[in-house]
Amino acid sequence: MKRICVNCGSSPGARAGYKEAARELALYQFYACPFCVKTRRAIHRLNVPIELRDAQNDPLHRQALQEGGGSIKVPCLRIEGQDGATWMYESSDIIGYLNRRFDPESADHQEAVEQAT
Numbered sequence: 001m002k003r004i005c006v007n008c009g010s011s012p013g014a015r016a017g018y019k020e021a022a023r024e025l026a027l028y029q030f031y032a033c034p035f036c037v038k039t040r041r042a043i044h045r046l047n048v049p050i051e052l053r054d055a056q057n058d059p060l061h062r063q064a065l066q067e068g069g070g071s072i073k074v075p076c077l078r079i080e081g082q083d084g085a086t087w088m089y090e091s092s093d094i095i096g097y098l099n100r101r102f103d104p105e106s107a108d109h110q111e112a113v114e115q116a117t
Contacts, residue, residue: 018049019050021048021101022049022051024079026065026078026080026095027040027053027055027076027078028055028061030074035075055072070087076089
């Protein structure tokens with residue numbers, strides 16, 4: 001039986017579909033925020049091309065974060081879905097979500113695969 005991840009649609013070890021899935025995501029961040037740095041490092045480790053939006057220096061991104069997410073708090077991951085956008089705060093929650101979705105080696109990802117089969 002071939003195992004397929006319900007989150008990213010890939011078989012273990014495959015990276016197909018990550019670029020397309022990343023189009024649904026945007027990280028609102030401040031350059032020097034330590035929690036943003038932590039989140040960006042996780043994104044870099046996963047090699048997922050997530051758009052970074054500067055909510056500190058770009059007034060349009062700052063306003064979008066305030067209006068969509070409800071507060072100017074970073075990091076914040078905007079997840080675009082069929083029912084609109086979801087705004088996820090807290091670096092640990094964001095990193096956990098990204099691991100479940102994009103890292104076939106993570107325990108969270110493996111658990112999602114197990115539940116789907």
